[in-house]
Amino acid sequence: xxxxxxxxxxxxxxxxxxxxxxxxxxxxxxxxxxxxxxxxxxxxxxxxxxxxxxxxxxxxxxxxxxxxxxxxxxxxxxxxxxxxxxxxxxxxxxxxxxxxxxxxxxxxxxxxxxx
Amino acid sequence: xxxxxxxxxxxxxxxxxxxxxxxxxxxxxxxxxxxxxxxxxxxxxxxxxxxxxxxxxxxxxxxxxxxxxxxxxxxxxxxxxxxxxxxxxxxxxxxxxxxxxxxxxxxxxxxxxxx
Numbered sequence: 001x002x003x004x005x006x007x008x009x010x011x012x013x014x015x016x017x018x019x020x021x022x023x024x025x026x027x028x029x030x031x032x033x034x035x036x037x038x039x040x041x042x043x044x045x046x047x048x049x050x051x052x053x054x055x056x057x058x059x060x061x062x063x064x065x066x067x068x069x070x071x072x073x074x075x076x077x078x079x080x081x082x083x084x085x086x087x088x089x090x091x092x093x094x095x096x097x098x099x100x101x102x103x104x105x106x107x108x109x110x111x112x113x114x115x
Numbered sequence: 116x117x118x119x120x121x122x123x124x125x126x127x128x129x130x131x132x133x134x135x136x137x138x139x140x141x142x143x144x145x146x147x148x149x150x151x152x153x154x155x156x157x158x159x160x161x162x163x164x165x166x167x168x169x170x171x172x173x174x175x176x177x178x179x180x181x182x183x184x185x186x187x188x189x190x191x192x193x194x195x196x197x198x199x200x201x202x203x204x205x206x207x208x209x210x211x212x213x214x215x216x217x218x219x220x221x222x223x224x225x226x227x228x229x230x
Contacts, residue, residue: 004157032217043119043206043221044158089157093217100170103148103219105157 003027004092006106013113019077021109023090026071030092034103035064035075038087047088048075080113087111117141119222121207127228128197135193136225140209147190148219149182150206151175158206158221164190165212197229 005024013019023033031052036044050057050064050073057064063076077084090106120139128134140147145166150158161180162172166187176182179197184190194201204226208219 006157009155034217036221041223043208043223045221046218049217091157096171100163100165101217102160102163102171103158103217104160107155107157 002106003030004090004104004106006090006109008109009107010110010112013080013111015082015113015115016079019075019080019084019111019113021075021077021088021090021111023073023075023106024071025073025092027092027094027104028071029094030104031095032093033064033066033073034091034093035062036089036091036105038089038108044089077111080111082113082115085111085113119207119209119220121205121222121225123225124223125226125228127230130197130199130229132197133193133195134197134227135191136205136207136227138190138192138207138222140189140207141220142188144209144211144220145187146210146212147184148208148210149190149192150208152204152206152224153202161192194227197227199229202227202229 034049035047037047038044048062066073087108087110089108091103096102122137148163149161152158164184179195182192204224206224208221210219
């Protein structure tokens with residue numbers, strides 16, 4: 001049972017336009033949601049996060065929106081740049097014990113930004 | 116470079132052999148995580164350490180797998196009697212270990228191929 005779902009395996013966007021990556025989750029116990037970016041031959045790198053009590057967090061060109069009632073979050077990249085081409089993972093955090101947390105990842109969406 | 120390092124980067128082994136991977140976390144981080152990533156999937160949690168104590172283990176971690184973090188610094192992940200299904204990227208991550216600690220820093224991974 002996949003608790004974090006990224007239903008689009010890939011996305012292509014023109015340089016300068018907006019990229020929107022989507023993520024759905026099923027577990028109401030998640031308290032933080034994160035986006036990680038992964039280039040080939042490298043480990044994932046943290047991009048941006050949002051607490052479950054917020055509905056928006058912005059960091060430069062990156063904005064994450066959370067719709068808790070729909071159990072849906074999205075990552076907006078504006079404007080998209082060729083260097084943004086990577087695999088983006090949505091992840092959700094849940095407390096599994098006193099002070100212990102676990103991340104659950106989606107399958108990822110491969111973003112290609114076309115010059 | 117003070118990021119998370121993993122060794123080796125690639126390992127090819129024959130079925131039935133034992134393999135051991137090493138992870139060196141960021142020096143001030145007291146939490147260390149192991150994940151496994153197979154093709155087309157996101158990272159899947161295996162286990163995590165708070166200093167030298169192993170606090171959580173996933174159902175994915177069969178009895179052929181063992182992880183240690185003897186002095187609360189580097190960690191090793193050993194797989195005994197490897198099977199072809201163990202072929203995957205094994206990722207290590209570390210974090211500070213505070214209540215607001217949701218950002219995990221990943222290493223580049225060890226790619227295991229079992230023939």
